[in-house]
Amino acid sequence: MASPSIPGPQSAPSDGGAAPAAAAAQPSTPLRDLLVGLFFLAWAATGWLSVATNEQIFSDLYAGLDPGPALMPLLVLGAVTLGAVAILASGLVRLLRGKAGPGTGGGSPAAEEGGLRRHLVPLGLLATLAVYPTIMEAIGYLAATAFFVLGWILALTGWRGLAGRGERGLALAVALVSTALIVGILYLGFVVVIHAPLP
Amino acid sequence: MLDPFLQALADILTQPTLLALSLGGVMLGTILGALPGVSSTMALAILLPVSYPMSPEHAMVFLIAVFSASVFGGSISAILVNIPGTPGAIVTQFDGYPLARAGKAGHALSYALFASTIGGMIGLAILVVVAPIIADAAMSFRSPEFAMATVFGLTMLAYSSPGSTFRGILVGALGLLCGMVGFDALTDVPRFDFGFAFLQSGIDIVPLTVGLFGLAEVMRNLGSRQAGAEGVPAIGSILPPWRSLVRLTRPMLRGSLIGTFIGAIPAAGSAIAVAVAYAQEMRLSKTPERFGRGAPEGIAAPEAANNACVGGALVPMMTLGVPGDTMTAVLMGALLLHGLRPGPLLFAENPGFVGVIYGGLFFAVAATLACNLVLIRAIVQVMRTPMHILMIGIAALSVAGSFAIRNSINDVYIMLFFGLVGYVLGLLRLPAAPMAFGLILGPILEENVRRALIVSRGDWTVFIDRPIALVMLLLSLVALLYPVAAMGWRRLRAARNGTGRTEPLRQTDG
Numbered sequence: 001m002a003s004p005s006i007p008g009p010q011s012a013p014s015d016g017g018a019a020p021a022a023a024a025a026q027p028s029t030p031l032r033d034l035l036v037g038l039f040f041l042a043w044a045a046t047g048w049l050s051v052a053t054n055e056q057i058f059s060d061l062y063a064g065l066d067p068g069p070a071l072m073p074l075l076v077l078g079a080v081t082l083g084a085v086a087i088l089a090s091g092l093v094r095l096l097r098g099k100a101g102p103g104t105g106g107g108s109p110a111a112e113e114g115g116l117r118r119h120l121v122p123l124g125l126l127a128t129l130a131v132y133p134t135i136m137e138a139i140g141y142l143a144a145t146a147f148f149v150l151g152w153i154l155a156l157t158g159w160r161g162l163a164g165r166g167e168r169g170l171a172l173a174v175a176l177v178s179t180a181l182i183v184g185i186l187y188l189g190f191v192v193v194i195h196a197p198l199p
Numbered sequence: 200m201l202d203p204f205l206q207a208l209a210d211i212l213t214q215p216t217l218l219a220l221s222l223g224g225v226m227l228g229t230i231l232g233a234l235p236g237v238s239s240t241m242a243l244a245i246l247l248p249v250s251y252p253m254s255p256e257h258a259m260v261f262l263i264a265v266f267s268a269s270v271f272g273g274s275i276s277a278i279l280v281n282i283p284g285t286p287g288a289i290v291t292q293f294d295g296y297p298l299a300r301a302g303k304a305g306h307a308l309s310y311a312l313f314a315s316t317i318g319g320m321i322g323l324a325i326l327v328v329v330a331p332i333i334a335d336a337a338m339s340f341r342s343p344e345f346a347m348a349t350v351f352g353l354t355m356l357a358y359s360s361p362g363s364t365f366r367g368i369l370v371g372a373l374g375l376l377c378g379m380v381g382f383d384a385l386t387d388v389p390r391f392d393f394g395f396a397f398l399q400s401g402i403d404i405v406p407l408t409v410g411l412f413g414l415a416e417v418m419r420n421l422g423s424r425q426a427g428a429e430g431v432p433a434i435g436s437i438l439p440p441w442r443s444l445v446r447l448t449r450p451m452l453r454g455s456l457i458g459t460f461i462g463a464i465p466a467a468g469s470a471i472a473v474a475v476a477y478a479q480e481m482r483l484s485k486t487p488e489r490f491g492r493g494a495p496e497g498i499a500a501p502e503a504a505n506n507a508c509v510g511g512a513l514v515p516m517m518t519l520g521v522p523g524d525t526m527t528a529v530l531m532g533a534l535l536l537h538g539l540r541p542g543p544l545l546f547a548e549n550p551g552f553v554g555v556i557y558g559g560l561f562f563a564v565a566a567t568l569a570c571n572l573v574l575i576r577a578i579v580q581v582m583r584t585p586m587h588i589l590m591i592g593i594a595a596l597s598v599a600g601s602f603a604i605r606n607s608i609n610d611v612y613i614m615l616f617f618g619l620v621g622y623v624l625g626l627l628r629l630p631a632a633p634m635a636f637g638l639i640l641g642p643i644l645e646e647n648v649r650r651a652l653i654v655s656r657g658d659w660t661v662f663i664d665r666p667i668a669l670v671m672l673l674l675s676l677v678a679l680l681y682p683v684a685a686m687g688w689r690r691l692r693a694a695r696n697g698t699g700r701t702e703p704l705r706q707t708d709g
């Protein structure tokens with residue numbers, strides 16, 4: 001369609017965890033192909049391991065009219081494995097070809113995205129969330145949540161950028177008020193309205 | 200056809216609980232949609248657990264209100280801070296932001312609001328007329344057709360997601376595998392449980408969607424340190440001159456029609472609909488040079504299209520059980536959670552519930568208009584919340600929400616696992632939506648494949664002997680192979696052009 005050119009968006013939110021459209025339009029680098037292939041292969045390997053150690057699953061494969069509980073897992077695992085191998089192979093071929101020709105090698109995703117440091121905060125959040133349920137069972141939902149929310153808000157506020165006691169005091173007040181708000185809303189929503197038996 | 204709709208509408212207006220849920224959904228949807236970093240999908244995913252203990256009717260009225268209002272909400276941040284709150288609002292900022300910079304933010308918001316209302320209503324009207332016809336036609340569906348409709352839906356979602364269709368389908372296959380975890384429905388054989396008792400009851404839709412669309416987005420936002428909407432400009436007067444609104448009637452109508460029909464195509468979706476609507480207005484305009492500098496048509500047409508998409512996208516979801524986009528996939532998950540399977544049988548067996556969806560959407564569209572006319576200034580205040588505070592709040596909500604579904608800590612760990620998976624998917628430039636869709640549709644696909652094979656006594660040709668099933672299978676293959684073929688064709692042409700271009704270059708060099 002001969003549509004008039006539309007200016008590109010400043011920044012597009014990703015929908016459903018997909019990569020931003022602009023980034024997705026770039027061709028995948030060979031190294032990313034390898035990582036994608038390995039990602040799918042890891043899922044397939046985990047799946048095959050479970051199927052292989054499951055004796056019951058094959059007991060009635062085509063024994064009766066029902067093709068049995070193994071049919072779909074085998075089909076889907078087979079498809080994922082084939083797809084993973086295909087992506088790995090194409091990544092390998094492109095990597096080798098890139099090495100042969102000068103200047104066409106794919107940059108590593110870590111380098112192109114500004115190092116591993118940018119994953120520090122997201123993975124740190126995940127790590128604290130992983131221990132949060134245990135703490136929740138030990139000291140109760142309200143205390144654990146307040147601790148978690150306040151700690152993270154303060155950690156993310158960026159103390160170094162704040163000059164003097166006045167700004168820091170204000171930041172602390174904002175953090176305390178927002179923690180109280182968040183904990184209050186969650187408590188009201190889940191404990192008072194839905195009666196979820198949070199510890 | 201209209202009786203259940205009117206009945207549902209009367210229920211919403213007369214029952215205080217329903218009225219409160221719908222209004223609450225509209226407010227939450229508008230605010231969440233307006234916040235940069237919170238898409239409609241994320242809004243639905245993090246509120247899905249909240250709707251879980253409600254009755255199916257209450258949950259649907261609430262979620263439809265969140266969905267519909269979040270679509271308009273996305274345009275608020277597009278206009279005020281030049282960041283689309285939702286992907287469908289991407290085009291709205293082209294003309295909305297320049298208008299806001301010129302001190303007419305209130306007018307821009309009103310254009311978007313009235314266009315949203317008209318778009319939403321037209322989308323709904325077409326849904327009400329078209330859905331029963333398609334559902335009727337789909338009454339002849341048996342297991343082979345349902346199985347192929349699932350394959351078709353998965354392929355279409357992978358096709359519409361950014362990145363390669365092939366990889367999208369592989370992500371969908373991972374979702375199918377997740378859907379197989381637990382006891383097999385027909386034989387009670389446990390699968391993929393890895394020896395954990397809590398996996399035998401399967402992976403619930405809620406922790407997976409909350410992880411993939413809630414937590415993973417929070418992690419991504421914190422990683423990129425995207426700026427929040429702190430520099431919100433003053434709004435100015437809200438109501439534009441009446442005449443300027445009247446002049447926008449045609450762009451709104453055109454946008455609504457484009458939005459409904461593109462929204463109804465499973466592979467398209469709102470981002471495509473708004474781009475087409477914008478391009479169409481620009482082409483029809485006598486003064487196309489005004490576009491990008493604050494042309495009201497440039498806001499009205501795409502906003503109408505964006506909201507008309509809601510009705511359009513509900514058509515394939517309700518009639519065939521094939522969601523047109525991620526948002527309707529989450530909505531479909533909500534329906535299944537409440538034991539309602541969308542598809543032609545829903546219309547035959549549960550016309551009252553279909554009416555609830557219509558009535559809920561109608562009221563939500565009207566309430567979005569009313570609430571925003573009155574409260575827009577307050578809503579904009581909420582947008583000033585710093586990004587990181589909001590994200591930590593959503594992380595805490597994700598934990599509480601996934602716990603509340605089955606009162607199980609294990610669901611929290613499943614949610615965290617899929618949060619990590621969603622984050623890794625993003626790093627690998629893989630779409631996450633097909634995974635949720637695979638989990639939702641996996642059991643339906645398996646049940647129908649096996650039932651079809653039982654009926655056909657193990658004969659696989661049952662899937663290509665029946666014409667509708669065959670057409671859906673072929674369309675899926677086309678969607679899968681088209682990008683490969685197109686890329687091959689482009690390479691071939693580039694290679695030819697490349698050799699054609701190097702020769703003259705060499706001549707000048709020599």
